[in-house]
Amino acid sequence: MNNRMKLEFLSKSSNESFARATVAAFVSQLDPTLSDLSDIRTAVSEAVTNAIIHGYGDETGTVVITCEMDAQNQVTIVVEDHGAGIADLALARTPLYTSRPEMERSGMGFTVMETFMDSVDVWSEEGQGTRVTMTKTIAPPEEASISTPDQAAQ
Numbered sequence: 001m002n003n004r005m006k007l008e009f010l011s012k013s014s015n016e017s018f019a020r021a022t023v024a025a026f027v028s029q030l031d032p033t034l035s036d037l038s039d040i041r042t043a044v045s046e047a048v049t050n051a052i053i054h055g056y057g058d059e060t061g062t063v064v065i066t067c068e069m070d071a072q073n074q075v076t077i078v079v080e081d082h083g084a085g086i087a088d089l090a091l092a093r094t095p096l097y098t099s100r101p102e103m104e105r106s107g108m109g110f111t112v113m114e115t116f117m118d119s120v121d122v123w124s125e126e127g128q129g130t131r132v133t134m135t136k137t138i139a140p141p142e143e144a145s146i147s148t149p150d151q152a153a154q
Helices: 013-030 034-056 109-116 149-153
Strands: 003-010 062-069 074-081 119-125 129-137
Touching (some): 003 013, 013 074, 034 109, 109 119
Antiparallel strands (some): 119 129
């Protein structure tokens, strides 16, 4: 493990952008591309929104995010709640399915996470909560090509 952080906050929609920005700031140490950073922010946003809306609904609970980076520039992000849990995980991961249709949810949260991250693993148990583990490898920045005046003249 190269570096690690843990963030805990109340399941309020207003904290979703805070979580997204905090994870992005932490991952910035790896000098990711803007595209990689955007992908991570989007995936975290979806995971946190799911925890708030589907995990706790109208109740207030705690969402916990842990992030780890290793020496190979792999980032592991875990978003966890101790809310309702998911009764049918396979159904919940089906594109366009939502357990809260009255809220006009798109049902694309897991699909979005899977699109933007290298891997997404979900554990859930009814009445115990849900844990979403996402990984993404950040390619090291390419060395800048610096030409000297002699090289430029050739």
